[in-house]
Amino acid sequence: MKVVGRPLPRVDGATKVTGRAVYADDMLPARTLHCKILRSPHPHARIVSIDTSAARRVPGVLAVITGADLPIKFGILPVTQDERALEHEKARYVGDPIAAVAATEEEIAAAACDAIVVEYEVLEPVMSIEAALDAPKDERIQEYGGPNNVHKLVALEFGDVDGGFARAEHVREDVFFYQGNTHLPMEQHSAVATYVDGRVTLWSSTQVVHYVHRALSKVLELPMHRIRVIGAAHGGGFGGKTDPFAHEIIVAKLAMLTGRPVKCTLTREEVFYAHRGRHPVLMWVRTGVTGDGRITAMHFRSALDGGAYGSYGVASTFYTGALQTVTYDIPAYRFEGCRVFTNKPPCGPKRGHGTPQPRFALELHLEKIARDLDLDPVEMKRRNFVKPDTRTVNWLRVTSCGLDECADKVLAASRFRERKRTPGHGMGFAISTYLSGAGTAIYWNDMPHSEVQIKVDRGGVTAYCGAMEIGQGSDSVLATIVAEELGLQPSDVRLVTADTDTTPIDLGSYSSRVTFMAGNAALEAARKMRALLVEAVEASGRKYEEVAFEEAAVLGEARFGALTTAGSYTPPKIAGPYKGSGVGPSPAYSFSACVVDLDADPRTGLVNVNKVWIAHDVGRAINPLSVEGQVEGSVYMGLGEALMEEQVFRKGLHKWPSMLEYKSPTFLDMPEVETFIVETNDPEGPYGAKEAGQGPLLPVPPAVCAAVFDALGVWIDEIPVTPEKVVEALRRREKGEPPRYGPPRFPSIPYPPAIKVEPPPRDAAAAAR
Amino acid sequence: MLRLPRVRYLQPKAAREAAAMAAEHGARAMFVAGGTDLLPKLKRRQFEVDTLIGLDFLPRSVRNGSVDCVIDAGVTLSVASRDPHLRDSFAGYAEAAGLVSSPPLRNAGTIGGNLCVDTRCNYYDMTHEWRKAAGFCLKKDGDICLVAPSSPRCWAVSSSDTAPMAIALEGVVSLTGPDGERELPVEALYRDDGIDYMAKQPAEVVTSLRLRAAPNLRTAYVKLRRRGSIDFPIAGAAVAAWLDGDTVTRCRVALSAVASHPLEARAAGAFLAGRKLDRETVREAAELAAKPAKPLDNADLGHFWRKRMVRVVVEEALGRISDQTGGFGG
Amino acid sequence: MKNEVLRDVQRVVLTLDVNGEARELLVPVHKTLLEVLREDMQLTGTKHGCELGECGTCTVLVDGRPMLSCLALPVQLRGRAITTVEGLAGGSNLHPLQAAFAELGAAQCGYCTPGMLLAAKSLLDDNARPSREEIKEALAGNLCRCTGYAKILEAVELAAGRMT
Numbered sequence A: 001m002k003v004v005g006r007p008l009p010r011v012d013g014a015t016k017v018t019g020r021a022v023y024a025d026d027m028l029p030a031r032t033l034h035c036k037i038l039r040s041p042h043p044h045a046r047i048v049s050i051d052t053s054a055a056r057r058v059p060g061v062l063a064v065i066t067g068a069d070l071p072i073k074f075g076i077l078p079v080t081q082d083e084r085a086l087e088h089e090k091a092r093y094v095g096d097p098i099a100a101v102a103a104t105e106e107e108i109a110a111a112a113c114d115a116i117v118v119e120y121e122v123l124e125p126v127m128s129i130e131a132a133l134d135a136p137k138d139e140r141i142q143e144y145g146g147p148n149n150v151h152k153l154v155a156l157e158f159g160d161v162d163g164g165f166a167r168a169e170h171v172r173e174d175v176f177f178y179q180g181n182t183h184l185p186m187e188q189h190s191a192v193a194t195y196v197d198g199r200v201t202l203w204s205s206t207q208v209v210h211y212v213h214r215a216l217s218k219v220l221e222l223p224m225h226r227i228r229v230i231g232a233a234h235g236g237g238f239g240g241k242t243d244p245f246a247h248e249i250i251v252a253k254l255a256m257l258t259g260r261p262v263k264c265t266l267t268r269e270e271v272f273y274a275h276r277g278r279h280p281v282l283m284w285v286r287t288g289v290t291g292d293g294r295i296t297a298m299h300f301r302s303a304l305d306g307g308a309y310g311s312y313g314v315a316s317t318f319y320t321g322a323l324q325t326v327t328y329d330i331p332a333y334r335f336e337g338c339r340v341f342t343n344k345p346p347c348g349p350k351r352g353h354g355t356p357q358p359r360f361a362l363e364l365h366l367e368k369i370a371r372d373l374d375l376d377p378v379e380m381k382r383r384n385f386v387k388p389d390t391r392t393v394n395w396l397r398v399t400s401c402g403l404d405e406c407a408d409k410v411l412a413a414s415r416f417r418e419r420k421r422t423p424g425h426g427m428g429f430a431i432s433t434y435l436s437g438a439g440t441a442i443y444w445n446d447m448p449h450s451e452v453q454i455k456v457d458r459g460g461v462t463a464y465c466g467a468m469e470i471g472q473g474s475d476s477v478l479a480t481i482v483a484e485e486l487g488l489q490p491s492d493v494r495l496v497t498a499d500t501d502t503t504p505i506d507l508g509s510y511s512s513r514v515t516f517m518a519g520n521a522a523l524e525a526a527r528k529m530r531a532l533l534v535e536a537v538e539a540s541g542r543k544y545e546e547v548a549f550e551e552a553a554v555l556g557e558a559r560f561g562a563l564t565t566a567g568s569y570t571p572p573k574i575a576g577p578y579k580g581s582g583v584g585p586s587p588a589y590s591f592s593a594c595v596v597d598l599d600a601d602p603r604t605g606l607v608n609v610n611k612v613w614i615a616h617d618v619g620r621a622i623n624p625l626s627v628e629g630q631v632e633g634s635v636y637m638g639l640g641e642a643l644m645e646e647q648v649f650r651k652g653l654h655k656w657p658s659m660l661e662y663k664s665p666t667f668l669d670m671p672e673v674e675t676f677i678v679e680t681n682d683p684e685g686p687y688g689a690k691e692a693g694q695g696p697l698l699p700v701p702p703a704v705c706a707a708v709f710d711a712l713g714v715w716i717d718e719i720p721v722t723p724e725k726v727v728e729a730l731r732r733r734e735k736g737e738p739p740r741y742g743p744p745r746f747p748s749i750p751y752p753p754a755i756k757v758e759p760p761p762r763d764a765a766a767a768a769r
Numbered sequence B: 001m002l003r004l005p006r007v008r009y010l011q012p013k014a015a016r017e018a019a020a021m022a023a024e025h026g027a028r029a030m031f032v033a034g035g036t037d038l039l040p041k042l043k044r045r046q047f048e049v050d051t052l053i054g055l056d057f058l059p060r061s062v063r064n065g066s067v068d069c070v071i072d073a074g075v076t077l078s079v080a081s082r083d084p085h086l087r088d089s090f091a092g093y094a095e096a097a098g099l100v101s102s103p104p105l106r107n108a109g110t111i112g113g114n115l116c117v118d119t120r121c122n123y124y125d126m127t128h129e130w131r132k133a134a135g136f137c138l139k140k141d142g143d144i145c146l147v148a149p150s151s152p153r154c155w156a157v158s159s160s161d162t163a164p165m166a167i168a169l170e171g172v173v174s175l176t177g178p179d180g181e182r183e184l185p186v187e188a189l190y191r192d193d194g195i196d197y198m199a200k201q202p203a204e205v206v207t208s209l210r211l212r213a214a215p216n217l218r219t220a221y222v223k224l225r226r227r228g229s230i231d232f233p234i235a236g237a238a239v240a241a242w243l244d245g246d247t248v249t250r251c252r253v254a255l256s257a258v259a260s261h262p263l264e265a266r267a268a269g270a271f272l273a274g275r276k277l278d279r280e281t282v283r284e285a286a287e288l289a290a291k292p293a294k295p296l297d298n299a300d301l302g303h304f305w306r307k308r309m310v311r312v313v314v315e316e317a318l319g320r321i322s323d324q325t326g327g328f329g330g
Numbered sequence C: 001m002k003n004e005v006l007r008d009v010q011r012v013v014l015t016l017d018v019n020g021e022a023r024e025l026l027v028p029v030h031k032t033l034l035e036v037l038r039e040d041m042q043l044t045g046t047k048h049g050c051e052l053g054e055c056g057t058c059t060v061l062v063d064g065r066p067m068l069s070c071l072a073l074p075v076q077l078r079g080r081a082i083t084t085v086e087g088l089a090g091g092s093n094l095h096p097l098q099a100a101f102a103e104l105g106a107a108q109c110g111y112c113t114p115g116m117l118l119a120a121k122s123l124l125d126d127n128a129r130p131s132r133e134e135i136k137e138a139l140a141g142n143l144c145r146c147t148g149y150a151k152i153l154e155a156v157e158l159a160a161g162r163m164t
């Protein structure tokens, strides 16, 4: 390998360090109008009337629109088309978009919004999971879903769960809570639209041009070929820019109405309202084990606080129950999940989508079981590790798996076993897994998940792909793969990406799918191109390696005419035979293990993380620098969630939608991170590669809590671990109460009877099928 | 993008002129020095002013006499934090200046602005839209306090890092008003009121801060905040102690972020006079210092915990003075 | 709010020294340096994440010192040397910090990068071989959500090593 596996600079590095990368808010086409959105000041209210007449009279205002102008509902999942770009019937959270203005200056648009008079009939807000489970005082938040304000209920059972518990020598139950938090990308969402010759063009800081394209087409009632969506340079997503958003639709509509370019950049506060962040999840878990700590059965319940709309919520709900089995061999498993609607900004996918919460619960729950049995928690966990090339009880196909090696690496490097036990100092260990792309698309279709086209002419090569560079390095991965196959350097490859007019489809930068899926598509296209070039060069009596690429290209073009190839990737159909099996399967899983070393002050409750060791099975590092960057960034975000980040509400509205009060770790809050890349050469990944962008976040929060227990002897069963929680747990211990801070109980939820699913055959050969 | 309201900008050449302009425009005008407190608040529409009076004419030097040190109000926090003389003679003051927010902010924020910084409350330091949704409060546009609804007053929190230190050091500010100049002990600059938190006349410009050195003077400032940078204090302890050998002859302790004004812990100061700073004494003094602190639920983290932490920061600051080092970083 | 836009705008003619070029501009006095750079001078390399002084994304250098452009008024910056990310490179040669950031992947999404680079430049101009702690201190006002700061730290060290 010439370029794969080498720590080469990213192909977009120079553009970004010179300030030349053009983000959506950097665009200002001639005659651009600025858009501001009026948002609901009430968490829950019927909209009685909207009077925009005064706003229209403000000098400089060119258009004012309301929900009546954009009545068609959209939503990321086909089953939950419950959002409107502008609501004219009902507001469901503080920040829900109600009206929008296009004006010559942003300050004029803001003043015009202020001049819009909306009459509301205020309804009782529903602000917690418990309240959502009760009968609504006024009316439901959404008209669909389960009883009261329940959105979705699921119940699945794999194998003989009751039998497994009967067989267990020890059974334990625990309740955990993972507070919601948000992505907080440094770039505030921004979109610019033009309407020229009957065609809409939208530049946006989105992670998925394709889904925005679909939503625009639906709401604007324009065929997709009259809409072009282009991903602008992207200032950070982490899942937060994966839904189609109101402002994207609004600027397109305003451009159509005014015939001028229209731009909308959200303020930081509005970014908190756009949200789609981590669901707050309450969890209950019950596990049976043998005397030596082997799991015999597990029963896991989750309750997700979904906010006001569906977003990815149905998928998020399934994800809270899906991947427990991918790290631990659980022979019998029951999962009951529930998502409720509340009057808060909608939750959705954030790095690790729906799985960091159950991972947190599971890892700490197993720690506690091990202590009940006087077993070493690490050993007990290892005893239950899944093996490569198996199928889990819920039918997930595990192929390459470097869990053991990951654990070995961090345990050895951190000298975890030799650690000195001094009060106030602690170390904690945890593991996790994540998908390399979801095995099924958001909307049902049989098309490939990613396509790449390659064109060679005039001595140059260009690769076209719908994938969106969001900072994770996807452009570099594509360039590296094409370069490797053609014998070039990544910087020799021109890229055209994330443009629905010029690039073939890719489903976008979410669920860690780009390296795996777009990478495989690129590999196929590049190999086809290489074959053409090799044939042409060999016909001239020489070897491909011996001629310069420019010459090979000329020979190829002379022999075959225009040189283009294409590749595509469709994940294997490996979902299990049951309803709901679409969430969880992935062509490959990454694995991580982590050790956290910290000091916790019993007097103040303050926690100071000294160091984090993390090992990540990425299959194969196409660019080790980028993999390290993803792992370090994940650890950072995991520490933020574990220690300080929380999206909380007070009196019906976001308590602190600002960068000052929503605490994101600074340079000084970030400990040293030692990263180990573990390579297992996945059989289906491009060159053996798997994901790296999300998985390494997951073990961090439970490792922090395990380390706090190690240091102080108290369990913090709730994220984030604030000093007040630590102090309170210590106080309880002193009073002889259980040494714990966390949710006292799990509510009673009307789960339906579980769908019983026969587990797959347990032997490896059958599993591989 | 959050933007400033349309304001006019006046550029006086001297403090007297600035004060005259302020007197003329009354409540419609405000002074702007570094702008790091004022401009975010204007963008959030927390003040309704249509005129800014620039204070960038203010001199920017630290002048050391043999006893007195005069710091011009225009000195930036970063200059104050690095000034060798201040670090030497008034270490706690330099420390406090260096702990304000973040490095780029300290390059603009002035020590004068830091003395006059608006009181804070997380129902108030929010955008106009947010406050409209939450309901306006006493301090701006409303008629009740959202933190303590039964209270007739505002409990917004004095959040200056350097003001408590200046008080502990018995600093004196020079003020220039439309009619002349005067001096005031720093503590007399403040009122225990979240709204009218300054006792000086609105048209008076703070032109300098004077601190008096002594060979046996020791100072320390300990700030508690969630992150290592950017954050305001959620509790802070400033201590100045005059020693005779290892006996305290006089001591002043002032707290930040626990009341609507920099709160002087007089009982603790009095208790320490004549004592040696051993562990037990420090503990007792910290206990006394924490008593008058009344944090409410309007800043980061819970007020019970913050109250508990007052003791800790005071102990830490006294500990530093007695050279008992502790490990209590930001 | 409503009535604010009915007020007259006071505009002043200003000469700003940006990246070594003197530019004469007619500036509304209520526009911040951030707005003037991005909107009136098309220097969009300077980014913004909050406009309230809370994130450091908008950092530029004023007389060599990092300042938050979202809280700076151009009327107060007459005669002062302003440096933005566009002024870092010497012609088409990257500044050593830019080169190191690009090489090590210290810019992921790149949005915090201009501010980080300028804060780092100011540090290295003062202190050619800073310790890790000094680097962290100097960059502590600049938030990054992508990198966990690790590669940024390494890049500043690498550049410092190359510059001395």
Ligand SMILES: Cc1cc2nc3c(=O)[nH]c(=O)nc-3n(C[C@H](O)[C@H](O)[C@H](O)COP(=O)(O)OP(=O)(O)OC[C@H]3O[C@@H](n4cnc5c(N)ncnc54)[C@H](O)[C@@H]3O)c2cc1C
Residues within 6 Å of the ligand: A660, B030, B031, B032, B033, B034, B035, B036, B037, B038, B039, B040, B055, B073, B077, B099, B100, B101, B102, B105, B108, B109, B110, B111, B112, B113, B114, B115, B116, B117, B118, B159, B160, B161, B162, B204, B205, B206, B207, B230, B231, B232, B233, C052, C053, C054
């Ligand atoms: C994100 C963020 C974090 C912050 N963190 C901290 C912190 O940790 N600790 C802290 O103490 N502060 C903090 N601040 C507040 C502020 O930045 C500092 O207090 C700074 O010192 C204010 O100085 P300035 O020159 O910028 O004041 P300005 O903003 O110019 O003025 C502040 C106030 O003082 C008045 N004023 C200014 N100078 C004078 C004068 N000479 N005479 C009379 N009146 C005057 C102004 O009219 C205004 O009311 C923070 C601000 C932000 C945005």
Ligand code: SF4
Residues within 6 Å of the ligand: B120, B121, B122, B123, B124, B137, B138, B139, B140, B144, B145, B146, B147, B148, B153, B154, B155, B156, B194, B298
């Ligand atoms: S303390 Fe009360 S009155 Fe004062 S700012 Fe806060 S909510 Fe408003």
Ligand code: FES
Residues within 6 Å of the ligand: C047, C048, C049, C050, C051, C052, C053, C054, C055, C056, C057, C058, C059, C068, C069, C070, C071
């Ligand atoms: S934009 Fe956040 S500090 Fe200026």
Ligand code: FES
Residues within 6 Å of the ligand: A186, A235, A236, A471, C106, C107, C108, C109, C110, C111, C112, C113, C143, C144, C145, C146, C147
């Ligand atoms: S690189 Fe994305 S915020 Fe720093």
